[in-house]
Amino acid sequence: MSKLRSDSDEEAQVFETAIISKSPRWQDSLADSSPFVMGAVATTLLTISFGMLNFRDVTLQAPVFVADLCFAAGAGLVISAQWEMLKGNTFSYTVLMAFGFFYAGYGYVTIPSTGIADFYGGTSTPSFNNALGAYVLVWACFNFFFLICTIRMYVLELQKHLTPLSSHVLTSH
Numbered sequence: 001m002s003k004l005r006s007d008s009d010e011e012a013q014v015f016e017t018a019i020i021s022k023s024p025r026w027q028d029s030l031a032d033s034s035p036f037v038m039g040a041v042a043t044t045l046l047t048i049s050f051g052m053l054n055f056r057d058v059t060l061q062a063p064v065f066v067a068d069l070c071f072a073a074g075a076g077l078v079i080s081a082q083w084e085m086l087k088g089n090t091f092s093y094t095v096l097m098a099f100g101f102f103y104a105g106y107g108y109v110t111i112p113s114t115g116i117a118d119f120y121g122g123t124s125t126p127s128f129n130n131a132l133g134a135y136v137l138v139w140a141c142f143n144f145f146f147l148i149c150t151i152r153m154y155v156l157e158l159q160k161h162l163t164p165l166s167s168h169v170l171t172s173h
Contacts, residue, residue: 030087033080037096040080044073044103069107074100091153095146102139109135 047068051058058064077100084092109116109132120128 030083033083033096037077037080040072040076041099044068063110063112066107066111069103069110074104074107076100077103091149098139098142098146105135 047065050056051065077096081093081096081100084096108114117123117128120131122128
């Protein structure tokens with residue numbers, strides 16, 4: 001009977017070292033895509049802000065914004081999202097994909113050759129602005145759900161760190 005136990009103990013040790021023990025994951029060796037994401041979003045929002053302010057007589061309908069919206073922000077965020085998916089960051093993947101498609105879609109609307117603005121009678125018509133406002137409103141609602149998820153995650157994380165601190169403060173008196 002003791003022979004049987006020692007065999008099972010050895011098998012358990014082999015199983016534990018081979019299967020259960022943590023080895024470095026290959027995803028941990030991947031680079032972080034966050035610097036590119038922050039740069040792409042920052043440059044896109046900066047150029048759009050210049051257009052909204054009519055900085056140096058550049059209007060928001062200038063074709064130069066298509067490159068930023070469709071490629072720097074749109075395609076860049078979608079590619080970065082794939083990187084996050086490989087790393088196993090599901091929430092980051094979802095957020096980056098959503099923002100990437102938002103920017104790409106908004107950029108597509110601003111391309112004059114698509115005829116979207118002409119369908120509504122031009123970019124200065126109330127119907128075009130209402131349609132564009134509805135597009136942005138739907139995405140704003142979608143982003144509100146991201147905010148709820150983020151707050152929930154960080155409240156739980158904050159609670160985890162503050163609980164030992166609060167118990168220490170309460171018992172020190």
